[in-house]
Amino acid sequence: MAYQLQVSAKILSWPRQCACCGGEANAELRAAASRTTGKRVQHTTTSWWHVPYCNSCLHHKAQYDEASKWAGRAIAGGLGAWVLIAWLTGSGWFGFAVCIGLACLGFWHQSKEQEEAQKLMCENCSAPSDAVRYVGWHGTFHTFVFENKTYLENFMASNSRKTMSDVRQL
Numbered sequence: 001m002a003y004q005l006q007v008s009a010k011i012l013s014w015p016r017q018c019a020c021c022g023g024e025a026n027a028e029l030r031a032a033a034s035r036t037t038g039k040r041v042q043h044t045t046t047s048w049w050h051v052p053y054c055n056s057c058l059h060h061k062a063q064y065d066e067a068s069k070w071a072g073r074a075i076a077g078g079l080g081a082w083v084l085i086a087w088l089t090g091s092g093w094f095g096f097a098v099c100i101g102l103a104c105l106g107f108w109h110q111s112k113e114q115e116e117a118q119k120l121m122c123e124n125c126s127a128p129s130d131a132v133r134y135v136g137w138h139g140t141f142h143t144f145v146f147e148n149k150t151y152l153e154n155f156m157a158s159n160s161r162k163t164m165s166d167v168r169q170l
Ligand SMILES: [Zn+2]
Pocket: 018, 019, 020, 021, 022, 023, 053, 054, 055, 056, 057, 058
């Protein structure tokens, strides 16, 4: 379960505890969002907040994010192999079979690696990857998705003087 919240502020106060497990924060993570404006000339603006984390949660998050790249890599490799084999042999079918095989292997490897990363989580951890996601902003309104309900409640208490939307369960 994740919780979406909008808050209007220039400066936000982040409770000094890990956004994932609620333990003591001894590290932080940049939660960034990008926005592209303009039709002919496009400008991409990136904005971010530093979210408190603990070292062990940063560790499982990094591991999980790394694991999540495997399927994409395997598909890219499979497509490359397909093109190469088709070019070498003049037939598309064998390359296609290799491509599908590699993609399946990639998905299988990815889920195994993700499982490994999830084993690094402690029982209070709320998400294998980002515990707070910065979705974007509109004017002074910032949208976040929180995975940890207790952290969200503490965040709302720390920023109680600011204008906030209702919490929406995702
Ligand atoms: Zn933690």
